[in-house]
Amino acid sequence: MSVGLTEYLIVSAILFSLGIFGIITRKNAIMVLMGLELVLNAANINFVAFAKYGGMNIDGQVAALFVIILAAAEAAVALAIVLNIYQNFKHINVDEIVKMKD
């Protein structure tokens, strides 16, 4: 069986599900962020795969690049917030953080 569009989509579906699993089962805020990165990567695989199998359309790759840009901005801001939470609460357990500040 030659590798086509469907195989890439299946890989990205599994990666997406693993990312969702990480987001909803972990308490550590940084683990939640890692799950989020997996989900974004899965979406990116879809964009690039559709770009190739849609007749080498460049728009899909441009969309993937924009996703990478947003992921970089999101990771920087999210980690800054996590560091702030750690300074205030001395832990980063997302189940227990219910107040904006002490």
Next chain:
Amino acid sequence: MEDLLFYLFAFVVIGSASVVVLSKNIMYSAFSLLFTFFGVAGLYVLLFADFVALTQIMVYIGGILVLIIFGVLLTTKITGVDIKSGTTGKVQLITASVVVVIIAISLILLFTNVEWVNQEFVQPNTTIDSIGFAFMTKYLLPFEIAAVLLLIALVGATLIARRK
């Protein structure tokens, strides 16, 4: 040969992503995220997206992964034993697994049952030319907005993370 490489990269991606999600030690998760990102970059190369693959390696591995490892090291107590990532209870774990397996199966069924239109594939020499033209013509406004967004995010991140 190309098929073999695809299965190798797919195995690397899914195997290391499972380690990321299932590992008890958050440092192991952070380091196996490295292999996931490299595997995804390999998939991009197989899909003729050379520039996206390079950007993936530079931004994800050189930027985001380093940030995440810094975050892990700054928020766990090295002297204590508090480096565990802490999973939730059994009931939530089982429910989450069922939900995620349902999502995965329905997505895979959807992807395999749709008749995708496969257009004629023209092998490009390099995609960098056309990406550059697209960014400077069709996507000029989103490109500029992304630049401003990155600047705002950088300033905001330093402002938030600053010690008071």
